[in-house]
Each structure stands twice: as structure tokens, then as C-alpha cells.
Amino acid sequence: MKRLTGLLTILIITLGVAIYLAQNIIPPENLHPLGEYYLENSYFGEHSAKSPEVVTSILWDYRGVDTLFETAVFFLAIIGSLTIFRLNREQSEEAKQGEPKPQLPEPVVVVTKLTVAMILAVSASIALHGQLTPGGGFQGGSALAVAPLLVIAAYTKYALEKNGLDKTRAIIIRSIGLLGIALTALTPLLVSGYIMQNQPIFPGEALGVPLGGSLVLYNLFEYLAVGAGFTAVFLLLSIPEEKFKKFLGVRR
Amino acid sequence: MNILFLLGAILVTIGGICDLFGAIGLLKFPNFYVRLHAATIGTIGGAAIPLFGVALLALGTNIPHKHAIAGASLITGIITLLAAPAGATALAYAAHKTNAVEWKPKIDHLKEARK
Amino acid sequence: MISLLWSITIVSLLATLIISVYGIVAKPNLVKKLIALTIFGDTANVLVVLLGYRVIYPVKPPILPELSKRALGEFVKTAVDPLPQALVITAVVIGMAVNILIAFAVIQIYRIYGTLDVREVGKTLPELLRREEA
Amino acid sequence: MRGVVATALLAFITYIIFTGSLTPYDLVTGVIVGVAIGLLVGRFLVENDAKALNPVRWAWGLVYFLWYFLVAEVKAHADVMRRIITGDIEPGIVKVPLKVKSEYARTLVANSITNTPGTVVVDVDEDYLYVNWINVTTDEPEEAKKEICEEFEKYAERIFE
Numbered sequence: 325m326k327r328l329t330g331l332l333t334i335l336i337i338t339l340g341v342a343i344y345l346a347q348n349i350i351p352p353e354n355l356h357p358l359g360e361y362y363l364e365n366s367y368f369g370e371h372s373a374k375s376p377e378v379v380t381s382i383l384w385d386y387r388g389v390d391t392l393f394e395t396a397v398f399f400l401a402i403i404g405s406l407t408i409f410r411l412n413r414e415q416s417e418e419a420k421q422g423e424p425k426p427q428l429p430e431p432v433v434v435v436t437k438l439t440v441a442m443i444l445a446v447s448a449s450i451a452l453h454g455q456l457t458p459g460g461g462f463q464g465g466s467a468l469a470v471a472p473l474l475v476i477a478a479y480t481k482y483a484l485e486k487n488g489l490d491k492t493r494a495i496i497i498r499s500i501g502l503l504g505i506a507l508t509a510l511t512p513l514l515v516s517g518y519i520m521q522n523q524p525i526f527p528g529e530a531l532g533v534p535l536g537g538s539l540v541l542y543n544l545f546e547y548l549a550v551g552a553g554f555t556a557v558f559l560l561l562s563i564p565e566e567k568f569k570k571f572l573g574v575r576r
Numbered sequence: 577m578n579i580l581f582l583l584g585a586i587l588v589t590i591g592g593i594c595d596l597f598g599a600i601g602l603l604k605f606p607n608f609y610v611r612l613h614a615a616t617i618g619t620i621g622g623a624a625i626p627l628f629g630v631a632l633l634a635l636g637t638n639i640p641h642k643h644a645i646a647g648a649s650l651i652t653g654i655i656t657l658l659a660a661p662a663g664a665t666a667l668a669y670a671a672h673k674t675n676a677v678e679w680k681p682k683i684d685h686l687k688e689a690r691k
Numbered sequence: 692m693i694s695l696l697w698s699i700t701i702v703s704l705l706a707t708l709i710i711s712v713y714g715i716v717a718k719p720n721l722v723k724k725l726i727a728l729t730i731f732g733d734t735a736n737v738l739v740v741l742l743g744y745r746v747i748y749p750v751k752p753p754i755l756p757e758l759s760k761r762a763l764g765e766f767v768k769t770a771v772d773p774l775p776q777a778l779v780i781t782a783v784v785i786g787m788a789v790n791i792l793i794a795f796a797v798i799q800i801y802r803i804y805g806t807l808d809v810r811e812v813g814k815t816l817p818e819l820l821r822r823e824e825a
Numbered sequence: 826m827r828g829v830v831a832t833a834l835l836a837f838i839t840y841i842i843f844t845g846s847l848t849p850y851d852l853v854t855g856v857i858v859g860v861a862i863g864l865l866v867g868r869f870l871v872e873n874d875a876k877a878l879n880p881v882r883w884a885w886g887l888v889y890f891l892w893y894f895l896v897a898e899v900k901a902h903a904d905v906m907r908r909i910i911t912g913d914i915e916p917g918i919v920k921v922p923l924k925v926k927s928e929y930a931r932t933l934v935a936n937s938i939t940n941t942p943g944t945v946v947v948d949v950d951e952d953y954l955y956v957n958w959i960n961v962t963t964d965e966p967e968e969a970k971k972e973i974c975e976e977f978e979k980y981a982e983r984i985f986e
Contacts, residue, residue, distance in 0.1 A: 334706060334710070337706075338699075338702050338703055339699070341702050342695070342698045342699040342701075342702040342703070343695065343698075345698040345701075345702060346694050346695040346697075346698040346699075349694050349697060349701075350694060351693055351694055351697040351746035352742075352744070352745060352746060353745055353746055353747050354745070355745065355767075355772050356743075356772055356774070358774055359743065359772035359773060359774045360767060362773055362774060363753060363766065363767050363770055363773065364763065364767055366755070366773075367755055367758065368760060368763060376754055376755035376758060377753075377754050377755075378753040378754065378755075378770075378773040379753055379773045379776045379777050379780070382773055382774060382777035383777045383780060383781070387777065390781060391781060394781045394784055394785055395784075397784075397785050397788055398784050398785065398787070398788040400788075401788030401789065401791055401792045402788070402791065404792050404795075405791050405792055405795040408792075408795045408796060408799055409795060409799070428665075428666050428669065429665055429666070429669050429935075429946070429948050429949045430928065430931060430932065430935070430949045431661065431662060431665055431931070431932045431935040431936055431939075431946065431949060432662040432665055432666050432669075434928055434929060434932040435658050435659065435661070435662040435932065435936065436662070437866070437869055437870050438658060438835075438870070439655060439658055439659055439662075440866060441835055441836055441839075441862055441866050441870060442651070442654075442655055442658075442835070442836070442839045443655070444836065444858075444862045444865070444866070445835075445836040445837070445839040445843070445858060445859070445862060446651060446655075446839060446840075446843050448840065448854075448858040448862075449839075449840050449843045449844050449858075452854050452858075453844060456754075457641060457644055457754065458752070458754070460780075462780070462784055530850065531848065531849040531850035531853055532848040532849045532850055533848050533850040533851075534758070535850075557791060561798075565802075568802055569802065572802055572803065594902065594906075597906045597909055600909055600910075601905070601909040604909060604912065605909075605914070607916075609916055609945075609957050610914055610916050610959060612945050612957065613905055613942050613943050613944075613945065613959050614905070614909065614942075616905075616939070616940065616941075616942040616943075616945065617902060617905055617906070617909075617942045620898065620902075620940050620941075620942070621898075621902050621942070640754075640756035640757065641754075641756075641845070642845075643845030643846060644844060644845035644846065645845070646845060647841075647842040647843050647844065647845035648843055648845070650842060651839060651842055651843045657940065658936070660939075660940065661935070661936040661939035661940050661946075662936070664939050664945050665935065665939055665945065665946050665947070668945050668946070668947040668957055669947055669948055672918075672947050672948070679916070681916055681917040681918060681961075682915050682916070682917035682961045682964075683917045683918065683919060683961060683964045684917060684918045685918055685919055685920035685953075685955060685964075685966075686918045686920075686947055686948055686955040687918070689920070689950070689953075689955070
């Protein structure tokens, strides 16, 4: 009853404030000038990013340096998480010992196999069409990371490691992605003297669709990097609790 | 108003009705195992079928990128169709294995088989 | 009527912000604090996206429907502002990064202290330090 | 190299449908993505290439899909909706014998059973499915099979065996 009173009070106050404010608020109907500039220039115009998807062209071209450092923050966070769970060589060897045996009934396991193949295709489609439709490297990478997560849930993490995707490999793939992003950002510096300039070094159009210059490359590398980074995080999180307690020397 | 649009709208409406019944069932049924059946109504009738309906709706209109919208909802629907039963089976298996639910079934062959 | 709906949307989002700040401050459980923090971040993002919205009838996403100059004029008249959306994507990614880091820290705290209550953690810490000395 | 072609085909079809367009860019990237996925996960998905690429089985799959949605699902939904209103339930877990042996056929039967409201598969072992049934009318495995999954199994045999 006490909770209900609190909720009702909040609801009534919110409604009251809203009705009071409604007399003075005018809902926005026009664009801000900066937004209009981006809408006009993203594909046509002199300062074009050659991409019909305006959000992606702002993200990786007009405000590209912003996104570069955002990617840096994201990967620093993943490195920080890996450092918190740091294991030495023998411990990480021991964490890999285990039976790769599915714990769940057969239908779940078979469905997981099929879904993994479909999710990989869907995530690649999201990432590779970031310059045409909503989506892009980060979104695709998050979808990609679902596949190893499903495998961990259905088959245990040891199956993933036995088939070649362990933490070290995931970090290597992530580093390749980061290196690709950095190279794509720095290549124009050698040719024309701008950082993260996407025209005209990279092709603006190929195979019948606009590629958006460097946008497709950025999306591809970000896809790899995000997917592999999340996979490393999931692999660490799925180490059984007993093993970790043993490593930490916790008796409880 | 073409036939695809109409069919899609009907499927989405069916989805809404199924969701309503699923919600009522979740509230009304006595224990976890019986509630799972109501949840199935919510996932198949209430999620997969309206997703197919959205695909038909998108094909029936004239918006830009309509094939992308239709394809995305179709694939999402198929993945739902595959994943929903796996999730239900995993939940039921876990609940039965840990004996987490108190219920009085008419017969329980699995319990007899486990003994 | 439209301005009433608009103001209800904005005020309820602001109320959610205030409630989530209360959650971060008042709940002792670390996981609940993390949940409140997530709600705070997401609400702020929705608020920023709303800033770029246009309350007109045929309103379109900021994607060119076809690649011709003819469509551009119509597109600029109906599309929403893309800049807040691009900024929100940045904010979402950074929020996710922060969440991962905090979640790992919370898990490690639980493993070492055996509890998630910040008051208990504050009590156990001196004991652990003393045990090290002895 | 087992299973690469079939898995690549599955991934390619998924990719093209999800993308929703057929420009050369989509086709080229789709083939690359498909082959990559086939090489990565193909060996886990497919055991017999000739069976996976047999068009007759795919046609039976389509027929099954239509029949399942138009008949089985509608019947089961109506039945459980009626039970939600009347509250007329008698739950229990029954044992259902399973004839088909291949992994995919058993999964198809089990998933079809779970996807029709009123029946949820709880566990699977070598010869039996354990089905949580909303209204148990019989405790004889053979009779239960007649009511729950006989039709599904016929189709599963045609598609996957």
C-alpha cells in the first residue's frame, strides 16, 4: 500500500507538471541548421560522404574523430575488464580443462547449431549494409557476439575452445579489427594530408551501390573488433565459479 | 488496399488476440509447467505470426526499402520459430531436473524414468 | 493536444531520470545500483533522440529513399534530425563499455567479499586488511 | 569439407532475404559471407551432403511448413485458448515413443510438439520423448503418440531420414 501511494504521488505530480508545461511548450517542427546541412550534403553536395545513410556518414565521416576515440574508450573498457579477471599462465591452462559435453536436451543443441549459422549471416548483413540501411559495425558486431554466447550456453565454453576460438585468438581478431580502423583512418594522411578523410582515395561506388568511401571499411573492421571483444568477455565470464574461487583463494 | 496488405493486417490482429489470451493464461494458470503452454501461445501466435504479418504488410505498401523490412521480419520470425521451442524445452528441463516446481501431475513418466 | 502529449513524454522521461538517480543513491545492492545506472543512461539517450524529432505528419528516417536530386528536397522537408541519433550511438557504445567494466568489478567484489551489499563490503574490508597483516 | 556447400547455401539465402535486395554488391558479399560461414561451422551442421542438398526433401519441408501452420497450429491454439477461459486442465508428463533416429528428424518432431500450444517437450532420450501435456487423456505411450505427434513424425521421416 505504501508503495502504491508513492507511485500514485509520482504519477499525479508528473501529470500536473506536464499539463502546466503544455501551455508553453511548442513541439519542434523544423530542423536545426546543422542537421539540415548534413541531410543535404550526405550524398549530394560538395562536402559529400557518398552515403545515403546520414547517421552513418555523420558517425564515421563528419564526426569521425569523435567515433575513433569512442571506439578507443570501448576497447579500453574491455581491456580493463580483462585485467580485472587476469589469470596467469597455469591458471588459464587450468581454466581450459573441462569436458565439452552439452548439458541440455538434444533439440536445444541442434537448434543452437542452426541458429548460429543464421545469426552469423544476419550480423554480416547488418554490418556490411551500414552505409545503406540502419545498422553498422557496432550493431553487427553485437549480433555477431550472440553466436559464441549461444554456443557457450548450449555446449559449454570448452567446446568453443577445443574448436579453436579461445581468448587469445579472440583478442588477436580484435586487434586486427582495431589495426584496420587505424590504417583506414591514417591512409588519407599520407596522400592528401587529412585524417579520416573518406574521399577520393577510397572508391565511392562499386558493384551498383554507393560504398561511402571508407565507411564500408570502417564498418567491416568495427564489426570484427566488437564481435571478437565481446567473445573474449563472454569466454572470461563463463569460467566456472569454483575455479575462480580456487584461483582467488576464497574459502567460502 | 491490396490482398497482401489485408492478409498481413489480419495476421497482426491474430497476433494481438493471441498475446491477450497468453497474458490471461499466464495469470490464470496454477503452476510453471502449465504456464509454459500459455507462454507458447505468446511466442508462436503472439510473436512469430505477427512478424510474418509485418513482412506481408511491408510487401503490400509502397514505402522505400520495403523488401529489406519484409526480409528482416521474415528472418526474425523464422529464428523465433526455431529458438522459442528450444528455450521452452530448456526451461522445462531445468525446472524438472532441479525439482523447483511443486505440482500434482496426473502422471509423471519422466520422474519414473529417472529413478 | 499534441503539445500536451509532447510535454507528457518529456516530463515522464525527466521523472524516470529522477527516480533512477534515487535508485543509484538509495539502494544498497550493487546490482540494483547498476540496473538504475543503466536506466539513467538509456533515458538520457531517449531524451536526446527526442530533441531531434519533428512533430509533423509524414516524418521519415534520415536515409535517402532514392539516389536522385529530385528526391532530396522532399527528403529534407520530412526527415528527422540525424545529428542527435549519431551522438546517441556514441553514447550507447560508451554506456555499454562502462556497464561491462562495472559488471566485471561487481562480480569480482562478490567473489572476494561474498556479498553485494555496500554496507557489508565496507565492514568486511578492514577485517580482510587486518588478516593480511597478521 | 563436409557440409560446406549446404551451410553456405543456408547462410547465403538468409543473407539475401535479410538484406532484401539483389544488387551485385549483395550477391558478392553474400557469397563471401556464405562460404566463410560454411567453412567455419559447416562441419558441425551437416553429416551427409547429398541428403542436405536433395530438393525433394526441401519440397517436403515446404509442404510440412504450410500444413503445420494452417492445420496443426490453428487447432492447438484454439484448444488452449478454450482451456484458458474454461480452466479445464489436467497436466502431466507422458512418455512418447519415437521411431525416427537422425538428429534433425528428432529435433523437428520435438520442436513441432513444443511449438504447438498444449504440449512442451521436457526431455529426450534414446527412444522416448517426455512431453508435458496440458490435458492428459491416456497414460499409454502408443495412444498418447497418436494424439500428439504421429503426423509430425511422418513428415519428419520424409524430410530428414
